Amino acid sequence: MATQSPFSLLEGFLQNFNLPTEPPAWVIEESHRRVVLLINHVLMQEPAAMERLVRQKGRVVLTQWRGFSFKVSITPAGLLDLADAQTSADLTLVLTEESPFAIAQALMQGNKPAVRVEGDVQLAAEINWLVDNVRWDLEEDLARIMGDAPAHTLVQAARSFAQALQRFAGQGVRGHTSGSTE
Template identity: 30%
Template sequence: MLTVFAVDQFNHILRQEGWPLKRLQPFKGKTIHFRLPPILDLRLIVQENGELLHSHDQPEADVTLLIMPALLPGLIARDESVYDKIDISGDSGFANELIAIGKHIRPGIEQNLGKIIGDIPAHRVVQAGNDIFQWHINLTRNVSEAMGEYWQEEQPLLVKSDAARKASEQIKVLQQDTDRLKARINRIIQATNVD
């Protein structure tokens, strides 16, 4: 259900803008794997007209875009520096084109919805959607932080950075002490061999 909605929204935005369809047409047949864990895992294929189609049977994608949930507020706020933090693998030329389109596309969700249900209800729907979306991002971040703390404090699977740094310093001191002891033993052996 979310997949169908996402593909429909992508294509609606592409058609509304127009120019991205032309830029995607040379990539006909190429596949994209959008990952937004745990919300979205979507495989798309570029059609001849530049629109996207859900790809059920493409095991390997030409480009994979991994977008961590923490990046979403920046993407929504149109912060272009956030695009540098998207994990990209695969065809770099195709990926660069997708990123360029993402940076310059202007989805007018509220305006489009306003034509259907009116401006005030559309504004409230979009605001509610943004609030729900932000709640989900905050929930994901809070759960991640809680799990990290649990694994560090209660079930120590992870090491705190301070503890790792202290252990590293102690190992260095132990190594230096061992080297000094080894040098001292060598001097004693040499002194006994001379006599």
């Protein structure tokens, strides 16, 4: 008998659960601001990334997934800023996978989610380079707050948990796609 991933069971439950369709505009705007701050924090730790983005200053990138959209412009400093809603995008990235669980599962397995790219090819190449090469050093940031040893312990525990979850997700996929029957 084929085993079914618990993620698909949870996803089916959430699809049938009637959640509000859209959060208030202020929540969306504030969450976008927080995401931009986090991305800029990570970019500032990678001078090569900022140098690459400086070459694309003034360009606008729109990211879409289901009913959500996120539009940023590239600043002359090589960082990001929220773009005006009326500004046209030079590059549009559309996550084609509808399921948040499938996206999370792909990310846990070290894969990129499926994306449809429309627009400027050079800008798309720069964004792809950023995705492939820029990583957040969470342990270093936590060490500034709580010290080196606790930060290292916390990050190691999180990595162990993530690896266990990744193995679990991988087993669920293999069991679900094996098509074995009793």
